[in-house]
Amino acid sequence: MGANKRIVRGVVIALGVASGISAAVSTAGAQQERDMKVLEMFYEDKDLVMTPSRDPKPISQVAENITVVTAREIEAINAHTLADVLYTVTGVQIDLRGGPGTQSTPAIQGSDPLHVLVMIDGVAQNFLVNNSADVGAIPVQQIERIEIIKGPASSSWGSSLGGIVNVITKSPNEDRAATGLVSTSFGERFSGDHRGELSGTVGGLGYYLHAGKLHSDGLLANNQFDGNRAYGKLQGEIGEGGTLQWTLGYSGGSRGDQEDPRADLTSKNRFDNLFSTLSFAYPVTERVDFDLSLHTSLKHLDRYDSQLSTGVEQSQLSIEELTYGGSAKLTWREQVHHLAIGTDFDHGDVRETTSAIGNPVAVVKPRLTKWALFANDTIALGSLTVIPGIRYDHTNTNGDFASPSLGITYGLGEHTVLRGAVARGFNIPPLVFTSGDGLTTAPSPNLKVEKVLSYQAGFETSLFRYFWLKTTFFRHDVSDAIVPILLANGQAQFLNQNRQRREGVEVEVKTVPVFDTTFVAGYAYVDARGRDSGERLSNVARHTWNLALQYDDRRGLRGNLAGHYIWWNAASINQGRYTPVIWDLNLAKRFFAGERIAVEAFVTAHNLFNGSQYLADSLKNPRRWIEGGVRFSF
Template identity: 40%
Template sequence: MQRTIAIVQSAFARAKAPLIVQMLFLIFAASQALGDEELLSLELYNGDEAEIVSGSRSPRPASQTAENITVVTSEDILALNAHTLADILYAVTGVQMEMTRTPGASTSFKLQGANFNHVLVLIDNVPLNTLSENYPDIAAVPVQMIERVEIVKGAASSAWGNALGGVINVMTKMPDQERPVGGMVSGSFGKRETADLRGELSGTANSKGYYITGGKLKSDGLLANNMVDKENFYGKLLYDLPGRGSLTLTTWLSQGFNGMYEEGPVSTNQEMRYLISTLAASYQLSDHLRLEAAAVASETEGTLFLRQMDMLDASRTSTVVLDESRVGGSFKLSWLDEFQRVVAGVDYEHVAAQVSSSQITADLLNQGADRVGVYLSDTLTLGRFAVTPSARFDRTGSGGNHFSPSFGVTYALTDNSVLRGYTATGYSLTSLNRSDSTEKVWTSQFGFESGDLPYLWVKGTLFRNDTWDVIARSPTGIVKERQLKQGVELEAKTLPLFNTSLSVGYTFITATLGVNGPVIMGVPRHTVNIGLRYQDASNLRGELTGHYLDWNEARQGGRYSDVIWDLHLRKEFNRWEHVSLEPFLSVRNLLNGRQYPNSLYENPGRWVEAGVRCNF
């Protein structure tokens, strides 16, 4: 196996993009070799045919969804032995991420080349992004509470407002409806005292349900000054109202410390605390009409520590302190019948942010704003066509007013094959501190998805993201640029053959300043994901993943010629009626490869972790 992997890795180094063509051909050939057996197919989104996706805020079947959406399920998360949301996104086609390094340590990412501050990350429909820099700390989100993740690629402002590059919608677990008490405890241990301890309880009785989870993630750091010590808690209470309604109360807390980087005498660390609470109500007013309302509150507090050693080994520390809050609410009215899905709603939030530095007397930022957004979406079904016009108007209170329309259309070639077209404008507020921080985009996409080929699911999307007023640094100072990012995204998956299934994802991006301008360095050109999944009748499961990124960036000492291979194994033992044990093992960076765009953020070498889960 190792020799085979090495051969494939060598092929990547010699011919980066063409390898994806070879892999797709092998998948297709393997699927055709099964033609004499019973013809099976994978459904749209590689899931249930009737699966409803809600990343566009107007829940509808995959066959009527014009946007390019990827769905990650709880089973996908379990297969990766993931620690945080960063580990999940690392394996998603279209996401370009720096190596996650020590689990729980801060990292940054791009979505189809869009910077992290152009992507809205939601937890229970509440933004995780900071107000000061629009930074979403995806490494602070533990996976145990996640039921699924929906990634919307491209402008999503017609539904969510501040979402130029897309939306990552984290949908949390619901209470177990089948029993009054159930749960799980798990623990893992790896290199450099890296430990992940978790537990959860869930159940329902007398129309009242609950879900509670908590955990601790700790490590001495797989790299210099990259230690982690974080704790988290999530709770959800659900009460079914008489009739056809429900009340839901949620609270999420994540807090802790992590090292960021070290270069010579300079090191940077941070301590962060995130708190999000929601109270949501839902009621079915009639067979076709549904009302939803929510009140939300969130706090983000943090301290950035910059330490520097002088010639006498004396330490000097400066700090930047962050204190942010959001308080607001939303109303949504949905109409659903045989021919259309209409969604209308309003969002309101009061936001406030304060940033101070130990080096400066005055605050770097001390500002608040009232934000209001009104949106309307209609999906009209006309035979095999589904047409979705949508629009949203935002009064941001700090970055002007914005009207964001979108238009999507799907055509069902068969019950399990669909063509998609989508175009939209959008915006992002990259900072509450600057009135000119608004950046804008026009997104256009055309794609297809099919599960009709025997044993094979395929998906492809052409995209063009034209962004302007992008704030960038130049030798002469701060400038505003027009950036054009266009490319293609391809995915393929097989059904199991000899208990083994194969998946491949490829993203190609060409990024230029304007239409015919120079190439933008640092925007990944090629991204490849390979997955090999095994599961047999004895509940032995394995996942081998390969990840390659051509960062198109050589100025900062980056090295990215290698494929990073990870191996995950687990085996479930059901020796008791209501209790099961599942030992698991992960070998990350199996071949000790190097994959990083900046020498400050080198990836760790090979490391191993092992653990066990107990479900009851």
């Protein structure tokens, strides 16, 4: 459609091969195109990314450390939620503490989970009241790709000190004939994941529809889950190359959050998340595009904590959030530059109600209003690409902040890309830190944003022809880090009283297929310390390993044996365990493949060797469990 045509045209211009460029730039652009061809065997359909600069460009022109996960890779591991996918990404730390749908929050390169911005279709999924994004509640069937930036992305997206998880959903099938999928799976403890999707074009209107249900009686005590999800996207052309698009997404359910015998506590929660977008894109001239998008979301969470021994309810928390906003962007592409300038606006109203035995009901109604201006350029000078960016953010709660960044990539020969970046980033404190909750948390109205100065350098190469190697060194210096202080009345107050440093290295390796088998490995080392005390920070993953053997004969048989190991620097009182590697085995066999119809059966053995790997014994991981099902696509 029109959007796809503009992307192709923009990439050609960004690579420096459009007509009218000088001979020197054209020669260098051809060199860059050869570099991309060498890497294509490892990237497949990942070579265009939009998250770093908010407009599609080749991954060879990205200075940030970025990982892309495609729909095909999500299907290969039989993922149920976004948490299952992020669990496999190098540099992302997540504690999968239960079965399907369990509440989970990701960290990136040892960051606090509250510093990771999670988006779907450009809509933030983080709660304003606590900055958490429950990736265990986000379904995966509608996902086309996930782009993960490791490190601050504030010059493009604002509050994102730790990184970005950007979910890009599937687009309507441009073929007029309807295509779709029906999938169902069943596992132990009455676990089941049932999905359907339909996509096509009627007249000039494209559509994508998805609905599903995820259920489990619980693989651990008080670990049950029952949830529903739905998603829809409509897209049509307006005028000459213009595109109008509307989306609507919903996920909701109820679940148990395990039991803590030591604290004599058990918890349950109920959640509902609804969001919608309306966007318009139009080519103003041959080189200038205009994009306008509006969004709104409604989040609701009820949490109930009860005494395990008696069943008596101890406390209840209810959160309601209504947010709305919009973005406007102009993109200018010419022979050397690929410039995106724009503005964002967001407003959120929160109502938090807290009650506990012996205390009156507390109600607080904080709100957050923020606006921003941003500009990001990609300057292609042959094999050298320079990527400057800057953003200015204003908030009604924590003041203003400017986020400059500068990145460089260099194509070294036909096989290697060098990368380096320095960026200043920030994170808006959760509203509960600023306003308090009226019960356990005292307000800190003068709280400042947390700041980071980040440095990253690395390379990726296919020089050895038989395998791809990517290495990234990073250092994140955090200032005005927020820490809790216990007051005399028993309340906690959060203050800017710490400086931290997180530094380390990531290494990723992927081989070319040998006898239809590919080996993939990723390792992340994070040294997180207080910059003043020099003491190592607790509950930060220091070593993370991801290993996989992937088999695909391209004729219908697929297999994926994946191992995950994470070593948390946790206090001994947690009584965590993280000695064994957790292995998962995924197998799939296509039994029928016609011109438009295919039938595939699949089976997954989770925690194949019954390993125990968890941060705290109050939130353990499930033992081995098995599920299987069938997919019917047409």
